[in-house]
Amino acid sequence: MSNHRHHKHQSNYDKHAKAGEHSSPAILRFLRKKWRDSWHGNPPGNVLLLFGLSTGLIMSVPIIYVIWQSLFAGVDRWQRLLDDRIPQLLFDTFLLAFAVTVCAVVIGVILAWVVVRTDIPGRKWWQWLLALPLVIPPYVGAMTYIIVFGPSGWARDFWRDTPWLVNVLGDYPINVYSFWGVFFVLTMFTYPYVFLIASASLRKMNRNFEEIARSQGMNTRQIFWKVNLPFLRPAIGAGAILIALYVLSDFGVISMMRYVTFTAAIYFQRASFDIASASILSLVLILLTVVILWIEVKTRKKSKYYQTSNTFKEPDVLSLGKWKIPTLMFVGVIFFVSVVLPIIVLVYWSIIGIGMGALDNRFFGFAWNSLRVSLFASLLCMVLAMPIVYLKSRYPSVISSSIDKLSYAGYALPGVIVALGIIFIFNNHIPTLYNTFYMVAIALVIRFLPQAMQAGEASLSLVSPRIDEAARSLGQPPWKVMFKVILPSILPGVLAGGALVFVSSIKELPATLMLRPPGFDTLAVRVYIEANESLYYLAAPSALLIILVSVIPLRYLLKKY
Amino acid sequence: MKKAIKLLLFTSLLMLFVLVATACDQQDEEEIVVYSSRNERFVQPLLDKFTEETGINVRALHEADALQLREEAGNVQADIFISNDIGALEYLRMEDLLASFDGEGVETIDAQYRADDNSWIALSARSRGFIYNKDMITEEEMPKTMEDLMDPQFEGQFAITRGGNGGMIGNVSALRNEWGDERTAEWIEAIKENAAGIYNGHGDIRQAVGAGEHPFGLVNNYYYHQQLEEPTNNNVGFIYPDQAEGEMGVIANAAGVGLVNGGPNEEDANAFIEWLLLPENQLAFVGESLEIPINPDLDPPYEHAVRFTDLKVQQMPLKDLGIYFEDTKELIEQSGLDLELR
Numbered sequence: 050m051s052n053h054r055h056h057k058h059q060s061n062y063d064k065h066a067k068a069g070e071h072s073s074p075a076i077l078r079f080l081r082k083k084w085r086d087s088w089h090g091n092p093p094g095n096v097l098l099l100f101g102l103s104t105g106l107i108m109s110v111p112i113i114y115v116i117w118q119s120l121f122a123g124v125d126r127w128q129r130l131l132d133d134r135i136p137q138l139l140f141d142t143f144l145l146a147f148a149v150t151v152c153a154v155v156i157g158v159i160l161a162w163v164v165v166r167t168d169i170p171g172r173k174w175w176q177w178l179l180a181l182p183l184v185i186p187p188y189v190g191a192m193t194y195i196i197v198f199g200p201s202g203w204a205r206d207f208w209r210d211t212p213w214l215v216n217v218l219g220d221y222p223i224n225v226y227s228f229w230g231v232f233f234v235l236t237m238f239t240y241p242y243v244f245l246i247a248s249a250s251l252r253k254m255n256r257n258f259e260e261i262a263r264s265q266g267m268n269t270r271q272i273f274w275k276v277n278l279p280f281l282r283p284a285i286g287a288g289a290i291l292i293a294l295y296v297l298s299d300f301g302v303i304s305m306m307r308y309v310t311f312t313a314a315i316y317f318q319r320a321s322f323d324i325a326s327a328s329i330l331s332l333v334l335i336l337l338t339v340v341i342l343w344i345e346v347k348t349r350k351k352s353k354y355y356q357t358s359n360t361f362k363e364p365d366v367l368s369l370g371k372w373k374i375p376t377l378m379f380v381g382v383i384f385f386v387s388v389v390l391p392i393i394v395l396v397y398w399s400i401i402g403i404g405m406g407a408l409d410n411r412f413f414g415f416a417w418n419s420l421r422v423s424l425f426a427s428l429l430c431m432v433l434a435m436p437i438v439y440l441k442s443r444y445p446s447v448i449s450s451s452i453d454k455l456s457y458a459g460y461a462l463p464g465v466i467v468a469l470g471i472i473f474i475f476n477n478h479i480p481t482l483y484n485t486f487y488m489v490a491i492a493l494v495i496r497f498l499p500q501a502m503q504a505g506e507a508s509l510s511l512v513s514p515r516i517d518e519a520a521r522s523l524g525q526p527p528w529k530v531m532f533k534v535i536l537p538s539i540l541p542g543v544l545a546g547g548a549l550v551f552v553s554s555i556k557e558l559p560a561t562l563m564l565r566p567p568g569f570d571t572l573a574v575r576v577y578i579e580a581n582e583s584l585y586y587l588a589a590p591s592a593l594l595i596i597l598v599s600v601i602p603l604r605y606l607l608k609k610y
Numbered sequence: 611m612k613k614a615i616k617l618l619l620f621t622s623l624l625m626l627f628v629l630v631a632t633a634c635d636q637q638d639e640e641e642i643v644v645y646s647s648r649n650e651r652f653v654q655p656l657l658d659k660f661t662e663e664t665g666i667n668v669r670a671l672h673e674a675d676a677l678q679l680r681e682e683a684g685n686v687q688a689d690i691f692i693s694n695d696i697g698a699l700e701y702l703r704m705e706d707l708l709a710s711f712d713g714e715g716v717e718t719i720d721a722q723y724r725a726d727d728n729s730w731i732a733l734s735a736r737s738r739g740f741i742y743n744k745d746m747i748t749e750e751e752m753p754k755t756m757e758d759l760m761d762p763q764f765e766g767q768f769a770i771t772r773g774g775n776g777g778m779i780g781n782v783s784a785l786r787n788e789w790g791d792e793r794t795a796e797w798i799e800a801i802k803e804n805a806a807g808i809y810n811g812h813g814d815i816r817q818a819v820g821a822g823e824h825p826f827g828l829v830n831n832y833y834y835h836q837q838l839e840e841p842t843n844n845n846v847g848f849i850y851p852d853q854a855e856g857e858m859g860v861i862a863n864a865a866g867v868g869l870v871n872g873g874p875n876e877e878d879a880n881a882f883i884e885w886l887l888l889p890e891n892q893l894a895f896v897g898e899s900l901e902i903p904i905n906p907d908l909d910p911p912y913e914h915a916v917r918f919t920d921l922k923v924q925q926m927p928l929k930d931l932g933i934y935f936e937d938t939k940e941l942i943e944q945s946g947l948d949l950e951l952r
Contacts, residue, residue, distance in 0.1 A: 201821070307810070307951055317950040321774055321939070322677035480685040567643045567687070568669025578672075582651070 093444040094527040101436045105452035108495055111470025112458050116335065118473065119328035126325050134314065135333055142310040142337070145228065146296040149235045153292050154285055156236065156383065157243025162277070163376055165251040167369050175380060176248065177603075180241045182387040184599040186556045186573070187238040188301025189592040192580040193391040194234055195305065196398070198225045231308040237387040238302075239295055243288030250284040251277070256362040269367060283349070290345045297338055298463035300559035305580060311337070315465045316559065324473075331466045338462055395596070398589030407590050416594065419571040422486060422561075423554035426493035427501075427547040433494065434501035434546060439531045442509050443517055456502060459495035464559035467495050471564060484566040492560040497553045501546035508542025509535070548602045555598050641667035642878045645674035646692040647776065648865060652899045653692060659894055660885060666878050676935075679707050679870060689873035690882055694865040695776045697783055699730035700932025702868060709871040713880055715887030718905050722927055723864060731883070732866035732928065733892050734901035735918055738781050739860065740768070740849040741834045742826035743819050752826060755852045756785065756861070759828070760800035769807040769815045769827035773798075773942035774949030777812060777830050780863040782942055783934035787926045788858050791941060798945035801828075810951055820846055830863075835900035835912040850921055859922040863931070864904060865895075 085092060092098075164175045182190075198204045200221075208214050208221045224230065254277065262272045300312045309317075311334040318327035369376055402408075437456055440449040459467045471492050475483040482488055512535060520530040536543070558573045565574060572591040579588035646653045650672040657668040671688075676698035679691060683705075691708075693699050702708050703725050710727035723732040742752055747767075753759055759768070771778045785794045802808075806824055809815050815827035816836060820843035834848040850860045867886060873879050885891055889908060896903050900912040910917070943949055 200823075201817070309951065314950075320675065321949060322675060322681060324681075476682065476685060483682075483685055484687050565671075566669070567645065567671035578650070582649075 088444055088446045091444060093440060097436055097528040101440045101452050104433045104437055105455040108498060109455040109458045111467055111474060112462060114473050115328050115331045115466055115470040119332040122325035122329050127329060130326060130329050138311055138314055145232060145310060146293050148232050149296050150289050150292045152236045153240040154243050154289050157240045157288060158247050158285060160244050161247035161251055163380060165248050166364060167367050169369060169376055178384055179244055182238050183241045184596055184603060185238060185391055186595060187235060187299060188305055188558055189576060190238045190391055191234045191302040191305045192588060193394040195225055196394050196585055198223050226307040228308060231302055231306045234302050235296055239292045242291045246284045246288045247281055250281060254280055254364050256364050286348050290341060293341050300465055301577060312463050312465045319469060327469055331469060335462060342461060395589045395593045398585045399593050402586035402590050405586055407587050415570050415572050415575050418569055419555050422489050423551045425490045426554045427551040429494050430498050430501040430550040431543050431547040434498055434505050435531060438502050438505040438509055443514060457499050460499040464496055464557060467492055468560040468563035486569060489561055489564045492564050493554045493557060496557060496560060497550045500549040500553060504542050504546025504549060505539060508539035512538055552599050552602050555595055639667045640878055641669055642689040642875045642882055643687055644668055644670045644690045644692060645688040646670060646672050647674055648692055648694045652897045656894050656897060660882060676702055680705060683707060686870060686872045688870045689875050689879035691868040691870055695780050696732055696864050696928040697780055697931030697935040699866055699868045700929050701935035703729050704932055707871050708868045711869045711883055713884040715884055718887060723904050730866050730868035732864035732904055734896040735862060735864045735904050736830040736832050736901045737860040737862045739831050739851055740826045741816055741819050741829050742847050743822055744845045744847050746822060747825040749847060752849050755857060760797055765804045766806045767825045768805060769809055769818055769824045770801055770805045771809050771812060772949060772951050773947035775811060779938050780931060781861055783931050783938045784861040784924055784926060786934055787930060795941060795945040798942055798947050802947045820844060832900040835915060853922050859924045862923050864928060
């Protein structure tokens with residue numbers, strides 16, 4: 050430690066004691082005091098603050114740019130879209146989000162209750178089997194359902210070759226390219242969010258309440274409605290919001306099954322280079338997302354259900370009795386439809402594909418592209434997440450919490466909007482990076498940084514601030530403390546966050562699709578392209594590989610809930 | 611703690627590796643950047659052939675729109691634009707986004723199928739027409755002109771593409787040239803009203819007609835060739851409309867290649883076009899599309915294809931499609947046919 054720094058440190062303490070310098074004018078002194086107050090008397094070093102601030106800025110700039118563009122799109126365009134497209138889109142989007150959310154919540158809660166509270170055979174297994182749809186990207190699910198139930202799918206062939214079906218019911222009745230197709234696929238691949246959250250809170254539920262209810266003469270059904278369900282309300286709310294946000298942001302399923310919500314409309318407007326209209330639709334979608342987030346904050350504040358912890362008793366397991374077979378069938382059907390069938394279809398087509406030489410150099414090129422862009426994004430996320438998390442935890446203030454909130458902007462909003470903003474910015478202001486690998490990587494960072502932040506935060510909360518203080522007292526600036534002292538002790542958490550980002554990046558479709566430079570297709574993009582061309586033997590191996598990679602962080606995900 | 615630091619070192623090494631890896635393949639070899647609006651299936655084998663024979667790497671962006679070149683005018687990315695619409699190519703030339711080409715081989719293509727400065731060159735032709743399912747409708751019952759599609763007797767009988775489809779845009783541009791905007795707008799309204807199905811692309815239409823979902827559909831002629839090649843559902847026929855005395859003739863369009871102005875790899879881009887103009891590569895350009903090569907010395911890859919010289923073709927020079935390129939979409943949308951599926 051240099052003498053000089055030592056001296057500065059000393060004078061710092063003096064300042065504290067005398068509350069301000071004498072040399073500076075009053076207004077500066079006032080500002081400085083305000084500054085210190087906003088950090089609760091403990092401002093972070095400049096390096097750390099600058100780092101955090103610029104990250105927060107990068108995270109939010111693309112979205113601000115889109116909003117800005119939409120404000121200058123011209124009254125005419127606004128008028129035309131407001132008269133015609135927007136009401137229709139609002140209706141279609143809302144209808145889908147509502148239907149999927151309700152259905153997924155019902156399925157998720159029933160499954161959670163059955164698995165946690167009843168003696169269904171194989172309880173332990175179902176707990177994680179039913180969460181498996183999480184590893185299948187919904188657009189892959191959509192592809193498998195097009196293969197099975199599409200206009201030239203397996204089910205159609207079976208129907209056509211089965212005379213009595215044709216005679217009794219007429220021509221093949223299923224149209225997957227419809228609201229019901231999209232609704233079904235989205236429900237089947239999003240219910241695990243509710244299932245996981247509801248299972249966790251059912252497991253924590255205290256038995257005492259139920260015993261009291263039972264002593265008052267309530268039967269199991271009444272207990273479920275009057276005791277269990279109210280306790281589950283926060284969990285259901287959280288799950289429902291996750292699902293609604295997902296439906297708003299989904300692009301793959303919707304466009305593959307030819308339904309149009311805001312994301313698809315924005316993508317198509319952009320594809321025909323009507324950027325102004327795309328921005329306007331984006332602004333409406335941003336507002337829609339904000340409304341949902343606002344609802345979440347509102348409901349979270351209102352609903353607090355306290356459970357006394359000192360007399361906690363594990364909830365008891367109910368006997369299914371005569372309901373055993375029907376329940377098992379219900380659970381089995383859901384599992385079959387959301388996991389087994391898609392995997393069978395993918396394996397079937399992968400075998401055909403491998404036989405036809407789908408695993409050629411091109412395929413490995415795509416896999417390599419996926420790997421390196423996701424790896425780069427996840428490393429970047431790990432580095433960028435640290436200062437934000439560290440600031441928020443050790444230097445709480447308005448500024449650090451706004452940086453934190455800004456970083457969530459790209460996470461909450463659909464990928465198409467992030468991509469739209471990034472195209473604007475890079476093409477107009479950063480031409481050297483435009484159409485490069487880095488543009489895609491930055492989009493992925495903006496989309497998934499919060500996943501790394503959450504993982505880092507969880508680990509950091511276990512490290513005592515006393516350690517930081519000890520290091521600081523030895524004269525190290527905050528950013529050095531963070532990297533040298535704190536980072537090594539929370540590294541496992543940071544790496545877990547990186548793994549999450551990695552997997553999300555591999556699966557990401559819309560932003561990659563819109564931003565990929567020429568000659569840089571990824572596995573996800575190929576699945577989308579080949580599936581749209583009905584070249585399933587080429588799409589299936591890529592899809593299967595994505596799913597295999599997605600299994601990696603499943604353990605972590607399951608532990609989180 | 612030591613283990614953690616090792617891990618950290620390892621990750622930063624990995625990061626360095628990724629950085630190097632990405633930097634490498636951007637500088638090492640010669641390359642060109644190709645934007646293409648044609649189906650990837652037709653173009654990728656051609657590009658692979660080029661790389662194989664010349665050693666020049668090709669970075670391709672398929673399903674690209676001509677307007678992307680306009681958006682990137684200040685920051686040019688592409689060297690070559692391959693389009694299936696002459697209107698788009700001529701539009702780009704008019705906007706100064708293409709550069710003139712004076713390499714060898716141009717003379718194999720008739721002057722009416724090239725830009726005045728050869729900045730774009732058309733290589734394969736197609737025409738509009740009706741594919742029909744012979745099990746559902748006879749040749750006599752089929753409409754014989756574009757105008758016939760407006761007739762209520764065909765209501766619910768046929769399929770069309772969405773308004774934003776390249777083939778449809780070219781079709782409407784040609785009608786505007788022939789009929790003027792007012793009549794064309796009426797035609798769009800009428801076919802939208804009469805159509806039983808509106809599809810994303812022509813491939814969907816040929817399959818739907820082949821499978822018997824619609825008696826007929828409005829497509830490009832090579833989709834008929836493609837459907838004939840299918841193992842099943844191939845009992846289809848094709849009508850070249852407007853062939854009779856006093857009628858306008860079949861609406862034609864072509865696919866071709868344009869040299870982008872100010873592209874990053876000018877020399878190799880010129881080499882690509884020269885290579886492409888070799889007769890064997892002109893055929894490779896037609897490729898699996900089963901279109902008809904414009905070079906009269908070449909035999910169509912699909913033997914039974916009707917040659918353009920045997921057809922009555924609309925008088926309008928193909929170049930003129932460029933004049934209509936920008937506002938045809940607007941006319942289509944205003945007439946009530948959505949550019950995208952809803």
